[in-house]
Amino acid sequence: MQKAVYKFGGASVKDADGFRNVGSIIKNANIPQLLIVNSAIADITNQLEKVVSAFKNDQIEVAQELLQKIKIFHFNIAQELLGENGSSLIDNLSNALVEVEWILEEPFQDSExxxxxxxxxxxxxxxxxILAAYLNHIGVNVIWQDARNYIKTDNNYQNANVNWSLSCYLIQKDLQPLLDKYIVVTQGFIGSSSENFSTTLGREGSDYSAALFCSAIDxxxxxxxxxxxxxxxADPKWFDDTKEIPELSYQDxxxxxxxxxxxIHPKTIKPLQNKGIPLYVRSFKDLTLPGTKVQKDQIPLPxxxxxxxxxxxxxxxxxKDFSFIIEENLSQIFSLFHKHQVSVNTMLNSALSFSVSVDDHPTKINLLIExxxxxxxxxxxxxxxxxxIRYYDKATVDRVTVDKNILLxxxxxYTCQLLMKNNDSL
Structure with a gap:
């Protein structure tokens, strides 16, 4: 019996029409056992981050006002989707926000x-x-499940590490049997610690959640x-004339x-690769498009x-004394990068120096340099x-280096990395 996981990101449910479109995709999926992993509505994570920031800066009223706007936004979508049948959904949404409202009533005293x-x-x-309620409203037999009951993690908040053996056991024991009767709707990005506090798996972690659930249910x-x-x-924001890749190996x-x-989220591939589960990336805007298939076959990128x-x-x-950069120096340097939570994007080691490229996070970088x-x-x-550039050649290198000064x-x-600056900004 076919089992599949569908993951819908925030852009797919940005408004009531988005929920309707997702509902149609799920209703017409024709998959005997289907699990839905759902993200927060587009931009809501950013809005909730503003609540955290205001709360941290002792702007309690601002934080509460921001949260109220988020609540009303969700209420309006619920009302638009369910009309006069939406009262119980609005009650459920209110209940989901109670714990956050309680947090904002206390002083900011825990770690950020x-x-x-x-x-x-x-x-x-x-x-x-909202998605589960709407699916039930249009006649889809679904059951909502809290991912925090299944995805168990350590307490490395904001980037929690999953306890795979425990999570897999709970998914197989308690969630998998539900798939015989229902389409299961759950969440990406979130889990819970052994103390049952909410944890998150890192930004864009919903893809990873989908891979974990799919691996656990085989x-x-x-x-x-x-x-x-x-x-x-390439990202259309930075590159003209982008092309779709029809097939992609796990390695690429x-x-x-x-x-x-x-x-695709960096952590997503490994749980699927371990079991040879294919991953499809498809457009919720045009179901006629086949999308991209990621699989085990070692097919070079076309x-x-x-x-x-x-x-x-x-x-x-x-x-400082012009001695060589040796293993002891590198160990010391990397420990400082780890201390300041600065990730290296590329690096080059020579006899006398060690060069790295990092994202410009002003506070972190300044402290690291000090x-x-x-x-x-x-x-x-x-x-x-x-x-x-993955699978580069001279023409592709020449294409991106026009009017650029290459520093590294x-x-x-198979891979070329170029760290550059515009000639006119030197």
């Missing part, structure tokens, strides 16, 4: 990461509650529904996500893929652009 997860996680609860496929026709060879999907491609990262900082780190300067000479350049160039067999 903990508070973040308790507040921001409600976005997925609200959205999935599903046949995962489909991630996007507002693009499939996986493209991992490489692309590692270097910063945003269509076209080069481009990943752009802007607002980069190049840090060049060297010993610590590094206690031990090393540090030079840095800001306002840079990092381009990663790293090439392997």
């Amino acid at each position: 990461d903990y508070i973040y997860d308790q507040i921001v996680s409600v976005g997925e609860i609200l959205s999935s509650t 599903g046949d496929q995962v489909t991630i529904w996007k507002d693009v026709p499939g996986v493209l060879n 999907a991992i490489e692309l996500s590692y270097y910063g491609a945003t269509v 076209i080069p893929s481009f990943i752009f990262k802007v607002n980069q900082v190049l840090l060049s780190i060297s010993p 610590d590094l300067k206690l031990l090393y000479k540090v030079k840095y350049n800001k306002g840079l652009e990092l381009v990663t 160039e790293i090439k392997s067999r």
